[in-house]
Amino acid sequence: MSFKKPRPLEYPEHYRPGMGTECVAPFLRSMVQLLRPSRILEIGAGYTTPFLLEALVNNEQVFNDGNLKQEYLSSSHYSPKLVIIDDMSLGDLVKQPGMDVIIESNYVDIIEGKFQGKAKHLFNEYGEFDFVWFDCGGSKDYQDFFSEYWELCSYYIICHFTYTHGDPNSNMKAILDGIKNDPFIIDIIEPHKTRQGSLTMIKKRLP
Secondary structure, three states, X not given: OOOOOXXXXXXXXHOOOOOOOOOHHHHHHHHXXXXXXXXXXXXXXXXXXXXXXXXXXXXXXXXXXXXXXXHHHOOOOOOOEEEEEEOOOOOOHHHOOXXXXXXXXXXXXXXXXXXXXXXXXXXXXXXXXXXXXXXXXXXXXXXXXHHHHHHHEEEEEEXXXXXXXXXXXXXXXXXXXXXXXXXXXXXXXXXXXXOOXXXXXXXXXXX
8 A cells, every 4th residue: 555545445335325334334343353252233234244244254363472362372262243133224135235245154144124122032042242333223223222232232332323413412312311330431423524423332341
């Protein structure tokens, strides 16, 4: 790379203008590679999906720079899964460009339909989720998620579109009303965006 011009947009076949995830997606990839979660839950498939999947694939490789725990010298114990729930409101996933190879991945399970009412089934099938990316609907959806899924999330929950024009919106209110036990929260606001340009990261405090 010459550093003389911006690099092209990654995964352009998945990009949807106006969704505000062109910077979020690589950020999520880096977070997954830093945290090495075992169970990722993505509510709402989209531009972020290939980045989350790429991170899990990349996590098969660990670099022994002399600072590596002995348990990570072998990746045989690491068997992560990306579980995606999508209501198909933007069309059948299999018909979306580039989604066929994602759906076919051994790392991925797709669940069609709304996420509401599925927490018990997910827990029985996968256990707790240590990394959650929630980018779905409006404040009622945020309320439903935190009411039903809070106990299912064990570590990080990252939510999209919690600020509008630099101020907390109704999605943020739903989050604050739904969280329990005083978790750690940090907001990231993109100053150049008017709508979908913010993240709220919630880290459940470990016992």
